[in-house]
Amino acid sequence: MRYQLLGRSGLRVSEVCLGTMTFGTEWGWGADKHESFKIFETFASAGGNFIDTANRYTEGSSEKYVGEFIESDRDHWVLATKFTLKDRNNDLNYAGNHRKNLMRSVLSSLKRLNTEYIDLLWVHLWDNTTPVEEVMRGLDDLVSRGLVHYVGISDTPAWIVSQANTIADFRGWNAFAAIQFEYSLLQRTPERDLIPMARALDLAVTPWGTIGGGALTGKYLRGEAGRVPDDSARRNEHSSLIAQAVVEVANELDVTPAQVAINWTRHRNQVMIPIIGASREKQLIDSLGCLNFTIPDAMIQRLNEVSKIxxxxxxxxxxxxxxxxxxxxxxxxxxxxxxx
Structure with missing residues (x-):
């Protein structure tokens, strides 16, 4: 495992991040506590130190599991969680990016995680209601109080992120160090604005969905079942052509399609830290294999061409x-x- 600086910060994080949306079975899929711990242990043994969760993942079980797993060596781990999504039905102030929900959500996450601080707090997505200044000042207050060390933003338009960091810089507030969004061979639209913006503002990118919900593993080409519905954009004719190209490159390199798909996102001229998740230990072991090889330029061009937008x-x-x-x-x- 190698390590990178998290964007404009001095924080050292592993070159892949463990996503824990699969920790817990409350959503009808995922890993039970025993399997979740095996996944965690495998990531730790590989040298990973960056772990990502959220207040709503598996209705709080993900945060509880993660908090228990890292408790014995808390300061080693770079722990990221998120706020924004509702965690009480029919209560308007239990969701959104406003200060009341921000403070309430973070305190609740700290309890579930059984920790005194969060290393990286993500704005989970933009609510199109709360003023940018309110969000950035609230986040800065949390950093000043020592409850949060760094802040990031997820699933938000590039112009809002640019505005937010510009305001934060001019007012001396803590600015976003990283950004998270879907990015894969099946979803390259962030190349229009989000990725160039991240490079210009020195934001680390932690892409999610790098294997397209499993579509880029080639499983659907083989007729296997999965959670991606038949009418999904991830399973149309064009997506199948991309998946077939990934399978062909994987065969030529003697690696797996998932490893090729994840590794492709890392072949950018900026900090890209893919989020890799798993519901079984063997899936994570496979994904970690993406760190063991480099995709030749000619094959990168083949993949770029078949997936171009x-x-x-x-x-x-x-x-x-x-x-x-x-x-x-x-x-x-x-x-x-x-x-x-």
Whole structure:
């Protein structure tokens, strides 16, 4: 296991993060406590120190399990959890990003986790209601009180993240050090704005869904059952072509398709820390194999080509040769020649 700095912070985290949404069986799937501990132990034995949970995962069981598992060596672990999602039905203030829910949710998570502090607190998703200033000031207060060490944000538009960190920087508040969103060969739309923004603002990216809910393992090509419904975008004709390409690359490299899919997300010129989850120990062992090889450039290009997306406006517009010539009259070429 190698380690990376978490974005603009000095925090050292393992190059993959253990996702624990599968810890607990309250949602009708996942791992019981015994299997969850085996998964945790395997990750620890591999050198992992970064673990991710949330207040709502398996109705609180995930946080309880994680808190118990790390208790004997709490300071070793980089513990991340989230707030935003409701944890009481029919009560408006038990959900959202506002200060009341933020403080209440964090105190509840601390109790379930049986810890005095959270290393990384994620805003789970943007509620489109709470002002940015209220969110950032509330998070900064938690850091100032020592209840939280670092803050991150998940599943939020790039312009909001940029606004939030700009406000935090100018007001001397703690800013986001990392961002989390779905990213895989089946979901490359973050390349339009989220990934370039993360690079520009020096945010670590912790992508989830890197194997497309299992679709990129090739299981559905083999006719196996799974939790992804037949009418899902992860199982349409185009997705099947991508999955087939992943299987072919895996066969050529003598690795598994899951390892190829996870590893592909790591082949970026910025900090990318995939979140890997499992409901069985052997699944995690397989996923950890992504750290043992590098995908050759030619194969990366094959995967990129079969999964390519249109970046849309203004990206496609600005990179077109006609616009460059009409607007800048060869300026870029002259600048390139000058640099040369």
């Amino acid at each position: 249109e970046l849309g406006f203004p990206h496609e517009f600005l990179k077109s040769d006609g616009v460059k010539e009409e607007a800048f009259g060869g300026l870029f070429e002259k600048l390139d020649n000058h640099r040369g």
